[in-house]
Every structure is written in C-alpha cells, then in structure tokens.
Amino acid sequence: MTVPAHESPSAPAAPNDHRSRALLLDLDGVLLDTRPVMRKAWQRVQEAHGVALPFRDYERHLGREFGDIMQRLGVTDTEAVRRTYEAESVATAHLAQEFAGIVETLHAFVAADWRLGVVTSKHVDRAAPLLARLGCPFATIRTPAGAGRTKPAPDPLLLALVDLEVDPAAAVYVGDMAVDQESAARAGVAYVHAGWGYGQPTAPAPETAASPKELLSLLLPARQLVEGSTG
Ligand SMILES: [Mg+2]
Known part of the structure; x- marks a missing residue:
C-alpha cells in the first residue's frame, strides 16, 4: 500500500495508481488561526x-x-x-497566523508520498493569499464556486479527490467544526478532528489530534517517519 518516501516524492500520481493517499485540510482553525x-x-x-x-x-x-x-x-x-x-x-x-508545526507536518506527509489538498468554505480571493504564505505543495484547493453545494455537503471533498485521483477510502479530512465532520462522513472519507481549532466534534466521536504534529503519529506508520522504508 505504501510508497517509499525516497522515490520521487513530488512526482504526480501515475494513472490508476491506487497507492496514492490524500490529506485534505480545512483552512480556518486547521492551517491558520484566522x-x-x-x-x-x-x-x-x-x-x-x-x-x-x-x-x-x-x-x-x-x-x-x-x-x-x-x-x-x-x-x-x-x-x-x-x-x-x-x-x-x-x-x-x-x-492571521499559521499554527505552530503545521508546515513541518505537511512536508512530512509529502515526503511519505501523500498528496495534499485544501477544502474550505472561504472564497478563493481570501483563501489563496493565506495559503500561499504556507509554502506547501497543495495539489488542489477547493473553494466555493458558483451554485455548487458547500460543506456540510460532501461535494467539495469529492471534487478535491477527483482532482487528486485518490479514492475516498484512501483519504483523510482534517477539520475543526461539526460541518467538516459531517462532510467527511457523507463523502466516505475518514475524519480527524483538529483539537487546536475552534469547534468541538460531534458523535460518533472521531479521532482527535491535539496538535498538528500529532497528525503524524496518528496517520503515518512509524517506519515512514524514520527514513521511508519500503512497505
Ligand atoms: Mg475550520
């Protein structure tokens, strides 16, 4: 299932590459304190x-x-x-300030061959300058567009996964509000609650990370954290 981290970590996923994993993240209260x-x-x-x-x-x-x-x-x-x-x-x-440890954490996921995406209800004019500050290789940024459904509908998450060519079952969404949790559930995507954000999770209780760094221990097998050994 896993890909060695030292094998071209920045290369795009090959067609029909079912090994890719995606880490999708909310913006406000997850990436930046806005x-x-x-x-x-x-x-x-x-x-x-x-x-x-x-x-x-x-x-x-x-x-x-x-x-x-x-x-x-x-x-x-x-x-x-x-x-x-x-x-x-x-x-x-x-x-606005980025949360401590978030940038290093995201780079660790990229090194482990995860693809990064942002799914936010913030409109692109406000979201893009904030995200540019982080300097992370987001492969997709989904913001509200036209009359399309927004969170808590599953649509923005599913559209991000279409962009990334990753299955919902191989993706995780990190959010901080009940609408994020609902959106993930409706999209069939695993949800991790950002305990450093603004909201409380709802039932059923999701996995919660107390800090950005804790996402690593929750989601990355220890061997990927060491030197990207083969899986
Ligand atoms: Mg939020």
Missing part, C-alpha cells in the same frame, strides 16, 4: 450595516459558506455585507 481577522471583519460589518449580532453568533457557524451563515443569522442584503466583510478581511489578513 479568528482575529474574522473578528475584525465582523466588527466592520456591525458598524457599516447596523448588524447587532455579536461575533460569537457568527463564529458558531464557521465552516459554512458566508451566504449560508448570513441566511442562518437572518442577515439580509447579503451581497453588500459580503463586500464589507471581504474588504476588511483582506485589509487585516496580516493578523
């Missing part, structure tokens, strides 16, 4: 649009697409609110 950005952006929405709902009401729905959140909060004039939120998010993006 809460200070979201808090600022929501404050700006409150000021500009007279929205009284506190940030804790907004963040309860993190993981969902922005329009979905607005609908759940009963906020009208969604497009104007979205423009305000996005502009402030871009202006305060420097407040």
Whole structure:
C-alpha cells in the first residue's frame, strides 16, 4: 500500500495508481488561526450595516459558506455585507497566523508520498493569499464556486479527490467544526478532528489530534517517519 518516501516524492500520481493517499485540510482553525481577522471583519460589518449580532453568533457557524451563515443569522442584503466583510478581511489578513508545526507536518506527509489538498468554505480571493504564505505543495484547493453545494455537503471533498485521483477510502479530512465532520462522513472519507481549532466534534466521536504534529503519529506508520522504508 505504501510508497517509499525516497522515490520521487513530488512526482504526480501515475494513472490508476491506487497507492496514492490524500490529506485534505480545512483552512480556518486547521492551517491558520484566522479568528482575529474574522473578528475584525465582523466588527466592520456591525458598524457599516447596523448588524447587532455579536461575533460569537457568527463564529458558531464557521465552516459554512458566508451566504449560508448570513441566511442562518437572518442577515439580509447579503451581497453588500459580503463586500464589507471581504474588504476588511483582506485589509487585516496580516493578523492571521499559521499554527505552530503545521508546515513541518505537511512536508512530512509529502515526503511519505501523500498528496495534499485544501477544502474550505472561504472564497478563493481570501483563501489563496493565506495559503500561499504556507509554502506547501497543495495539489488542489477547493473553494466555493458558483451554485455548487458547500460543506456540510460532501461535494467539495469529492471534487478535491477527483482532482487528486485518490479514492475516498484512501483519504483523510482534517477539520475543526461539526460541518467538516459531517462532510467527511457523507463523502466516505475518514475524519480527524483538529483539537487546536475552534469547534468541538460531534458523535460518533472521531479521532482527535491535539496538535498538528500529532497528525503524524496518528496517520503515518512509524517506519515512514524514520527514513521511508519500503512497505
Ligand atoms: Mg475550520
């Protein structure tokens, strides 16, 4: 099942290569701590649009697409609110910080021949600059597009796996909210909860990693961590 880590770790998967594995990751609360950005952006929405709902009401729905959140909060004039939120998010993006150990962890998965993908409900204009900062070789980045279904639907995860040519059974999704867990379950993808993120898992209790580094001990056999011995 496994591929020696020293064999062209960056080469694309060969056609019909059933040995490939994929590590799919959520962005907010998994790769980067973006809460200070979201808090600022929501404050700006409150000021500009007279929205009284506190940030804790907004963040309860993190993981969902922005329009979905607005609908759940009963906020009208969604497009104007979205423009305000996005502009402030871009202006305060420097407040986002990558989680300690996440970049090293992702490089270890790449060295073990896993393919990396990001599946987020954050729109591409806000997601792409943040991801570029990490300098990790993400082979696919799935963001909301058009009228397609978003999390907790399974579609974004399945589309990422189509991009990567990896079976759902050979993939793991790392998320931090209940919608992430639901999306993975509906896609037939194993789920690991990021204990360093913003939300709590739901039943049935998933595997939880307390830190990015713990993903390695949970998902990579020890021999792959040593020197990529043959499997
Ligand atoms: Mg998240």
